[in-house]
Amino acid sequence: MSKVKVNFPRFGSYNVAVRHIIVNGLGVDYVDAPPITKKTLEIGAKYSPDFVCTPFKYQLGGYIEAIEAGANTLIQVGGACRLNYYGELHEQILKDLGYEVRFVNMANADFSKPLTFYEEFKKIKPSVNLKKITSAVLLAVKMVEVIDKVEDYIRENVGFEVVNGSFEKLHKEFLEDLKEVNDKKELNLIAKLYMSKLKRVETNKPKNPLRVGIVGEYYTIMDEYSNHYMEKELAKKGIIIERWMNVSNSIFHNYVKEIKQSIKNYAKYDMGATSMYTIKKALDYAKDNFDGIIHVKSFGCTPEIDTMPVLERISEDYKIPIIYFSFDTQTSDVGINTRIEAFYDMIMMRKEKKIK
Amino acid sequence: MKKAYMGVDIGSISTKGIIIDEDNKILASEYIWTEGDPIGAVKRLISILKGQFNEKKYKVVGVGTTGSARKLIGVILGANIVKNEITAHAIGTLSLYPDVHTIFEIGGQDSKIIIIDHGIVTDYAMNTLCAAGTGSFLSSQSKRLGLEVEEFGEMALKSKNPTNIAARCTVFAESDLVHKVQIGHKKEDIIAGLCKAVVNNYLNNVGKGKKISAPIVFQGGVSKNVGVIKAFEEATGEKIIVDPNSHLMGALGVAILSKKAPEVSFDFNIEDVTFETKGIECKGCANNCERICVYKDGKLIDAWGNKCDKGAIKVKAGV
Numbered sequence: 001m002s003k004v005k006v007n008f009p010r011f012g013s014y015n016v017a018v019r020h021i022i023v024n025g026l027g028v029d030y031v032d033a034p035p036i037t038k039k040t041l042e043i044g045a046k047y048s049p050d051f052v053c054t055p056f057k058y059q060l061g062g063y064i065e066a067i068e069a070g071a072n073t074l075i076q077v078g079g080a081c082r083l084n085y086y087g088e089l090h091e092q093i094l095k096d097l098g099y100e101v102r103f104v105n106m107a108n109a110d111f112s113k114p115l116t117f118y119e120e121f122k123k124i125k126p127s128v129n130l131k132k133i134t135s136a137v138l139l140a141v142k143m144v145e146v147i148d149k150v151e152d153y154i155r156e157n158v159g160f161e162v163v164n165g166s167f168e169k170l171h172k173e174f175l176e177d178l179k180e181v182n183d184k185k186e187l188n189l190i191a192k193l194y195m196s197k198l199k200r201v202e203t204n205k206p207k208n209p210l211r212v213g214i215v216g217e218y219y220t221i222m223d224e225y226s227n228h229y230m231e232k233e234l235a236k237k238g239i240i241i242e243r244w245m246n247v248s249n250s251i252f253h254n255y256v257k258e259i260k261q262s263i264k265n266y267a268k269y270d271m272g273a274t275s276m277y278t279i280k281k282a283l284d285y286a287k288d289n290f291d292g293i294i295h296v297k298s299f300g301c302t303p304e305i306d307t308m309p310v311l312e313r314i315s316e317d318y319k320i321p322i323i324y325f326s327f328d329t330q331t332s333d334v335g336i337n338t339r340i341e342a343f344y345d346m347i348m349m350r351k352e353k354k355i356k
Numbered sequence: 357m358k359k360a361y362m363g364v365d366i367g368s369i370s371t372k373g374i375i376i377d378e379d380n381k382i383l384a385s386e387y388i389w390t391e392g393d394p395i396g397a398v399k400r401l402i403s404i405l406k407g408q409f410n411e412k413k414y415k416v417v418g419v420g421t422t423g424s425a426r427k428l429i430g431v432i433l434g435a436n437i438v439k440n441e442i443t444a445h446a447i448g449t450l451s452l453y454p455d456v457h458t459i460f461e462i463g464g465q466d467s468k469i470i471i472i473d474h475g476i477v478t479d480y481a482m483n484t485l486c487a488a489g490t491g492s493f494l495s496s497q498s499k500r501l502g503l504e505v506e507e508f509g510e511m512a513l514k515s516k517n518p519t520n521i522a523a524r525c526t527v528f529a530e531s532d533l534v535h536k537v538q539i540g541h542k543k544e545d546i547i548a549g550l551c552k553a554v555v556n557n558y559l560n561n562v563g564k565g566k567k568i569s570a571p572i573v574f575q576g577g578v579s580k581n582v583g584v585i586k587a588f589e590e591a592t593g594e595k596i597i598v599d600p601n602s603h604l605m606g607a608l609g610v611a612i613l614s615k616k617a618p619e620v621s622f623d624f625n626i627e628d629v630t631f632e633t634k635g636i637e638c639k640g641c642a643n644n645c646e647r648i649c650v651y652k653d654g655k656l657i658d659a660w661g662n663k664c665d666k667g668a669i670k671v672k673a674g675v
Binding site for chain 1: 475480565642644
């Protein structure tokens with residue numbers, strides 16, 4: 001096989017961290033898929049089973065575009081829902097289509113036995129150095145934490161920027177600079193630099209702005225193309241957006257036991273994937289007097305469908321409006337924007353009435 | 357000269373217009389078919405409204421648009437407010453029924469439910485995936501049965517024993533209906549069954565999980581159908597209020613909202629102005645955003661549809 005060129009599906013802003021593991025930990029090339037477009041989704045949907053969840057389609061389309069861009073080794077991960085079967089099915093579909101690629105499926109590894117991941121990395125590069133890959137993974141974890149910190153700050157403030165696009169511009173520069181980071185010291189410098197740059201961006205925040213919490217399914221909530229740039233739409237209306245769901249919170253700082261305890265009045269059993277987090281965060285936002293909650297998922301996401309009756313109870317108990325969005329392969333924003341607009345009007349009128 | 361406000365609600369099937377004075381009294385109103393041409397429909401609408409309106413006594417200083425073509429028509433009319441139909445319907449209805457708790461709205465292509473508590477919208481839903489239980493379904497079925505959709509309601513009231521018709525999906529409903537016609541069910545029973553099916557579909561889909569309580573106001577084109585009203589009353593056990601102007605609530609709401617927006621000076625003479633739209637595909641990336649450009653007498657006045665700045669079409673200032 002020719003030179004190894006690795007691709008990992010586009011996922012939020014995290015590909016830069018994956019890239020670090022591949023390039024610095026394994027010492028092989030990394031190829032990013034081109035940004036997601038209508039075409040990505042078209043290709044993905046064409047070769048996917050119709051009823052599979054939407055992230056599968058996005059990722060399949062992304063793999064094919066990455067192969068066209070030169071990738072020959074594809075990585076997939078596992079998860080606590082249908083995600084665990086993605087890899088197997090992606091591999092089979094790509095094989096049936098005649099693509100000659102190596103598929104490395106991390107779903108085969110076991111989180112409780114970190115060395116099993118090492119075995120998977122060996123499939124990409126047999127001579128992989130355990131120490132080198134470990135330190136690259138550890139730094140990638142730190143990178144993810146920095147990305148999440150930066151994006152949390154942006155979500156809270158982007159709706160109030162004085163100069164349109166200031167935060168987006170900084171965000172792009174930040175991700176570019178992050179690519180050059182080689183060690184912890186450099187990462188800390190970048191983190192510090194951009195946090196202070198972000199804090200210097202002029203904002204005009206009213207005294208008591210609207211606050212909306214977003215909950216829901218892992219991929220759709222984090223991929224802005226999948227959720228039709230919902231966070232941007234909300235920010236344009238001058239809303240503080242909080243989204244707890246990110247990789248740091250859900251994987252690195254995971255506190256499942258406490259979560260289960262704190263939602264036991266609403267859900268006794270774990271319904272899988274992100275369901276417990278969705279319920280926990282909706283409850284937190286309700287208790288914290290948020291103005292509204294938005295629930296997003298891909299069409300047919302079973303764990304998130306299961307949370308909806310629970311969310312309805314929370315909505316009733318705490319008198320907090322919750323709106324539900326289900327995304328599939330539709331590309332028109334009209335219906336989505338109408339409902340977001342109406343949601344905004346509704347929470348705004350409620351707030352005005354409360355203040356009176 | 358007294359101030360007046362215009363509201364235009366451009367749906368996929370029908371276009372509604374209203375002009376009110378400062379006290380929300382209706383000065384002019386009209387309801388016409390959109391016929392797949394929102395710009396043409398609005399031009400016709402404006403000239404009809406002009407005929408009903410006393411231009412010597414009143415001056416239109418606010419224009420609001422709502423409905424699925426609200427953005428396009430908002431640009432064309434120089435509206436001072438463009439509002440989604442959920443908010444517009446709620447505001448319009450509240451101006452006439454301040455105590456309303458539940459609004460049922462069934463239009464040509466969509467349906468919604470709005471829950472109101474003490475004059476504030478607290479919950480709403482809109483059908484998004486399915487056209488079952490909307491006006492266009494009823495009108496296509498009435499054609500199949502050789503009836504005008506306007507006769508439908510009265511006919512349904514004659515039925516003593518409504519036929520059961522599958523309500524989940526128009527495809528099922530249609531084949532169920534055909535079979536039942538062929539095995540000899542009476543026409544009025546079939547029609548009453550269809551009205552029930554529409555109501556059940558609405559309550560199971562759009563109304564699912566919503567707290568429906570009286571007073572209930574029913575509006576949208578389908579609210580003119582007495583058969584559906586009766587089916588709603590039976591299903592909810594409540595009295596269903598239908599305003600004589602139930603089809604105008606969205607237009608009324610957005611006219612009321614235009615009072616709060618900065619004033620404009622509206623000119624009725626748009627009949628001779630040509631408005632054109634052109635779809636231009638952006639070649640900036642593989643997303644190929646379809647951008648819509650709006651031209652007034654050949655000059656670009658607005659454009660939208662691009663996802664990023666790369667595809668932005670700049671409208672020259674002062675046009």
